Amino acid sequence: MLDTNIYRSNPSRNNLNFQAIEKLANAGWLKLHIPYVVEREFQTQQREIYSKDLEKAQSGLSCLSRKQLSPEVLEIINLLKAQLEAESENILLDAEKQLADWAESIDANRYPLCLDQAHTALEAYFHGFPPFKAPKIRDDIPDSFVVQAINKLCLENGDIHLVAGDKKVRDAFSERKSVTVYKDLSDFIESEIIQNELKDIDLLGNIEEIKLALQAYEDECSDISTRISSDVGEAIVGRKISDPSIPDDNNEATIYGYDSADEIEFDFTELAYYGNGQFGFPFSLKTMVSAIYYIYKADYYCMDDGPSVTDHNDHYFEAEDEFEVIVTGAVSITIDRDKINMDEFSECIDQESIAIDEVQSIDLSK
Incomplete structure (x- = not known):
């Protein structure tokens, strides 16, 4: 349940x-x-x-x-x-x-x-x-x-x-x-x-080799990081950043723009199998984002170095600022279970299946 x-x-x-x-x-x-x-x-x-x-x-x-x-x-x-x-x-x-x-x-x-x-x-x-x-x-x-x-x-x-x-x-x-x-x-x-039910016998026997093969595939081709770098921006647009340093009433800012991703890392040791040849594993990366939030006018006038603002209403400014954030989430990728070949592992991967499955957290880079 x-x-x-x-x-x-x-x-x-x-x-x-x-x-x-x-x-x-x-x-x-x-x-x-x-x-x-x-x-x-x-x-x-x-x-x-x-x-x-x-x-x-x-x-x-x-x-x-x-x-x-x-x-x-x-x-x-x-x-x-x-x-x-x-x-x-x-x-x-x-x-x-x-x-x-x-x-x-x-x-x-x-x-x-x-x-x-x-x-x-x-x-x-x-x-x-x-x-x-x-x-x-x-x-x-x-x-x-x-x-x-x-x-x-x-x-x-x-x-x-x-x-x-x-x-x-x-x-x-x-x-x-x-x-x-x-x-x-x-x-x-x-x-x-659950994993015992989802993993078929062949993949269960080769799971450690698949982890190593995925790492080698990424090291050689960078296909996974290229796709994640391409897709992460749209995945985080509209999401909120929360941090005590953001001078919004709720300490939140909403992302509306993004720069290229940097320091993309994958944890293949946490590879999980979801059936039908679908795998997921964690990723993390850094990127610069543009975000808006609403700042009380009296608070803004007390700032020594305030952000760029436009008038929102009688009491608040709409502020725009840039933040460096760390994004974590999960990548999904599909492997053809019927053609597992560790020597030609790239042939087993459905490259179109590489995608961000979910964004789990967006935190300010400290």
């Missing part, structure tokens, strides 16, 4: 970890359980995100409709706006439906909320049972429903594996022998029991 935080970390469920879940489920080795509270919490979060995007789209069309444009173009814009308004609810329903459709595609079990779960969840609330630290803490009520759903799953299915980003949920089962707890999906996928 996965908690809401795990789905939220990759809403499209398209990274290597979720692909591994699909592979295991479709092979009949894994059965995913989705309680009602987890499903609805994720769906409503998605609805909120999509609602904001729709509002931005409507606002953009409204702005265009007030511009000096030909009658024909204005008619098209107004038509688009009307169509978007008419279809907004259908779009939001479709956004909610994506998780249910995905669950059906891998034959996952979805569970409705039952009276017994509601009763035990509220009793836990009144008495301060896990995940509550004390009685009547309202913020933990959704977690209590999740915990009771897991308890019910244990009774019905025996041993289960729980991947929970929420520490309170993990702690509720830390002493339960029938529940194996993981902090994130990569810990679950990289666990011995």
Whole structure:
């Protein structure tokens, strides 16, 4: 079972970890359980995100409709706006439906909320049972429903594996022998029991040689670093940098531009196998980025050497600055399992498959 935080970390469920879940489920080795509270919490979060995007789209069309444009173009814009308004609810329903459709595609079990779960969840609330630290803490009520759903799953299915980003949920089962707890999906996928299922016999026997062969391939051709250097910029645009030194109210800046990557490093010793010849391994690099943040005007006037700013509103400036950052993440690469040849290893690699699977962190270079 996965908690809401795990789905939220990759809403499209398209990274290597979720692909591994699909592979295991479709092979009949894994059965995913989705309680009602987890499903609805994720769906409503998605609805909120999509609602904001729709509002931005409507606002953009409204702005265009007030511009000096030909009658024909204005008619098209107004038509688009009307169509978007008419279809907004259908779009939001479709956004909610994506998780249910995905669950059906891998034959996952979805569970409705039952009276017994509601009763035990509220009793836990009144008495301060896990995940509550004390009685009547309202913020933990959704977690209590999740915990009771897991308890019910244990009774019905025996041993289960729980991947929970929420520490309170993990702690509720830390002493339960029938529940194996993981902090994130990569810990679950990289666990011995899962890796043993994903690695076929030939690749398992050659995994150490493949690590060395990948290192030699990169040393000779630099194809992996070339692709990562080319793709990392677009992968980090729009992402936030957080650091106490950034004079934003939230100490955050949003990346909008980037320079070439430098000091690209790969850790082939951490090579993980995800099935179907797909491998992943960590990378890190340095790069200069341009980012914007919002600085309180009174704070700006107190600075000796402030950044370049433009007026944002009565109270804030929009500031632009450059930062050197360290980016870490995971690379994915596919190898033809049917043509493994350590002497001609480059022939086994699907060069088009080399990609950034995910960006895990962006930190200021100290």
